[in-house]
Amino acid sequence: MYAEAQEAGDAVARQFAANADIVDALAERLRAQPPRFIVTCARGSSDHAATYGKYLFETQLGLVTASASPSVGSVYAVRPQLQDSLFVAVSQSGKSPDLVRNAEIAKSAGAHVLALVNVADSPLAQIADTVLPLHAGPEKSVAATKSYLCSLAAMLQLTARWSSDAKLFDAVHALPGALREAFAQDWSPLVEGLREAHNLFVIGRGLGLGAAQEAALKFKETCALHAEAFSSAEVKHGPMAIVGPGFPVLAFAQDDGTGDGTVAVAREFRQRGAPVWLAAPGIHGGDALPLARSLHPAMTPLLTVASFYKAANALSVARGLNPDVPPHLNKVTETV
Numbered sequence: 001m002y003a004e005a006q007e008a009g010d011a012v013a014r015q016f017a018a019n020a021d022i023v024d025a026l027a028e029r030l031r032a033q034p035p036r037f038i039v040t041c042a043r044g045s046s047d048h049a050a051t052y053g054k055y056l057f058e059t060q061l062g063l064v065t066a067s068a069s070p071s072v073g074s075v076y077a078v079r080p081q082l083q084d085s086l087f088v089a090v091s092q093s094g095k096s097p098d099l100v101r102n103a104e105i106a107k108s109a110g111a112h113v114l115a116l117v118n119v120a121d122s123p124l125a126q127i128a129d130t131v132l133p134l135h136a137g138p139e140k141s142v143a144a145t146k147s148y149l150c151s152l153a154a155m156l157q158l159t160a161r162w163s164s165d166a167k168l169f170d171a172v173h174a175l176p177g178a179l180r181e182a183f184a185q186d187w188s189p190l191v192e193g194l195r196e197a198h199n200l201f202v203i204g205r206g207l208g209l210g211a212a213q214e215a216a217l218k219f220k221e222t223c224a225l226h227a228e229a230f231s232s233a234e235v236k237h238g239p240m241a242i243v244g245p246g247f248p249v250l251a252f253a254q255d256d257g258t259g260d261g262t263v264a265v266a267r268e269f270r271q272r273g274a275p276v277w278l279a280a281p282g283i284h285g286g287d288a289l290p291l292a293r294s295l296h297p298a299m300t301p302l303l304t305v306a307s308f309y310k311a312a313n314a315l316s317v318a319r320g321l322n323p324d325v326p327p328h329l330n331k332v333t334e335t336v
Contacts (some may be wrong), residue, residue: 001222001316001325005145005309007137009179012153015135016172019157026114026130027161035086035112038065041102042090043335045217049090051210056298058293059207060168061316073105074098074336077236083110088155091115092139094122094149097336104126105212116154118147145221145309148178148214150304159298162303163211171296178299182292182306190277190289191314193248200248201239203265204301205232205258211301212252215308222316222323232262240265245273251282251303256297279288279304 038057040050047067054065068087072078074097085105091099094117097305104127105111118136125131136149152173160168195198198220204212211231217228230239232251243249251266253259257259263280270276270287279289290309294300316323 001141001143001145001308002313004139004141005313006183008146008147008149008183008306008309009176011134011136011146011150012179013176014137015133015150015153016133016157016176019132019154021132021162022132023158026132027158030086030162031310034242035063036084038063038086038088039068039080039082040065040071040088040090040112041099041106042070043070043096043142044097044333045115045148045214046090046092046105046151048210048214048217049155050088051213052152052207052301053090053155054086055207055209056155056159060163060165060298068102070102070335073102079105079109079111082106085111087111089113089115089124089128090151091122091124092118092134094119095123096334100124101129103323116151116152119293127308130230131324136336140169142326142329143218143323149302149306152305153212155215155304156298157303162244167296168298171294171299174295175299175302177296178292178303179290179306182303183299184309185290185292185307185310187289188314189287190250190311191318192278193275194223194225194315195318197248199226200228200245200250201226201235202229203232203235203249203250203262204229204252204254205262206251206254206256207297208254208262208301209303210257211305211308213303215250215252215312218312219315220310221326221329222321223319224321225315232258235265240269243272243274244267247274249274249276251276251280253283254293254297255300278308
């Protein structure tokens with residue numbers, strides 16, 4: 001896990017170079033024939049990447065983006081009305097039968113199917129109208145790390161080309177180096193603080209919500225630590241009632257309009273006596289976790305997760321576990 005997460009910057013650089021022509025052609029097509037809306041379809045870490053995609057597409061392109069429930073197609077055998085939409089399927093392996101079936105249904109319903117896959121000759125890739133290979137390289141750890149970050153990077157590169165946004169172009173250009181810098185950040189206070197923990201909340205919002213979801217999964221998966229992810233707005237609608245002395249909270253704040261609200265919630269929890277670790281651009285000292293410099297809010301979640309992965313690996317080892325081989329899990333999960 002450590003080595004694969006550390007390689008994310010190199011993997012993203014490789015991906016950007018290899019996919020440039022595909023992304024340019026797809027962006028030109030999408031500008032010429034804009035989809036009515038976007039639908040994502042994924043599971044596990046890939047679904048958390050899709051959450052990032054939702055906020056990225058909606059904030060940068062203005063296109064309503066919804067998450068498809070795979071069981072609607074694979075179990076209930078329903079054919080949704082997807083004419084003239086963009087259907088984005090995200091999967092490291094491209095093999096899960098439910099995702100493959102939903103891509104088939106979407107294509108037959110008139111959607112343009114885009115597959116983001118790390119296995120370029122997978123069943124999902126064979127169905128897709130357009131394939132964006134992740135180029136993450138072999139990933140042997142059960143816990144997805146570089147493939148997750150490559151999924152986000154692929155969406156960022158596509159959105160930059162599609163929108164022709166100069167600031168997003170700058171973020172894409174800077175991302176590989178920034179990921180390397182992010183992995184070098186020291187989050188050891190988080191590791192020490194959670195060594196004996198049993199539960200925690202991870203909060204984020206907007207572009208950062210998918211990062212919170214991914215962190216909560218990795219805590220469960222690699223550290224045997226029960227964690228729940230919430231929007232920093234949604235957590236106030238009931239869940240925060242259980243936050244008090246001794247209940248840990250990890251907060252990911254964004255450098256955009258959601259940032260102040262997330263920081264305020266984190267500070268409220270700290271005032272209640274909860275141990276709180278805050279990763280927020282521009283906030284230093286105390287229990288703040290350092291972040292690499294980000295050129296754009298859409299870039300920030302990738303840097304946050306890159307730093308988190310290093311800490312999650314260390315926490316897993318500190319708790320006497322093997323982050324590469326979590327119990328009861330397989331690298332490729334196939335569901336119907």
